[in-house]
């Protein structure tokens with residue numbers, strides 16, 4: 001069993017380090033998936049050479065009550081078909097509250113802008129908190145999702161044309177773009193001292209402060225949607241996870257919520273115990 005797990009992890013490093021880049025240029029917010037050439041051994045947490053382990057079969061996690069209470073609005077539909085699972089299943093959280101770290105004010109070169117950014121991000125966090133329990137923590141190491149007040153590097157732009165989702169209209173241009181956000185995840189084996197070993201994930205969001213407060217909040221809302229499990233885009237512009245930035249950014253829509261709930265109802269191996277072989 002050990003060899004089986006090890007082989008799967010090593011043969012699919014991309015699935016451990018798929019990076020989704022959600023970009024907002026002057027008019028366009030788009031996502032790119034790319035696969036840095038990291039091996040499992042370079043990750044912060046690795047599968048031990050000496051362990052005898054195997055992944056649990058895919059199972060759905062119990063829904064948090066706030067999400068279970070969400071009533072599907074049949075008329076509105078969803079965009080579940082646009083969501084990409086990993087090889088190990090959908091990117092759902094199963095331990096609540098999900099811990100978020102929002103970069104604090106300290107040492108900010110422009111405190112006024114940093115304040116504006118923090119307020120906008122926290123408003124977006126509170127919007128999602130109505131549906132999934134979230135908790136702000138002071139330590140980035142303790143967080144499941146970290147949100148940084150930085151302009152994403154331009155480097156990622158040409159890595160892919162968002163083949164996974166097919167929504168990147170700008171993929172064929174060679175020009176770098178100014179991007180307002182980048183969201184990526186990694187999967188890792190979590191070995192807490194007093195709890196079972198699990199297949200886990202963490203998200204990192206880089207969110208530019210160089211936007212108006214409304215756009216910072218809209219971008220944070222959109223990126224948080226990705227980090228909470230909506231790993232894909234809506235094709236309807238009244239959804240928060242619409243692939244492109246719009247003039248009047250919409251709130252979290254019924255369709256966003258219908259999609260999120262369907263994602264959380266799916267079987268996954270993420271968040272489940274890794275079994276001793």
Ligand SMILES: [Zn+2]
Pocket residue numbers: 022023029030031222226232233243
């Ligand atoms: Zn996106």
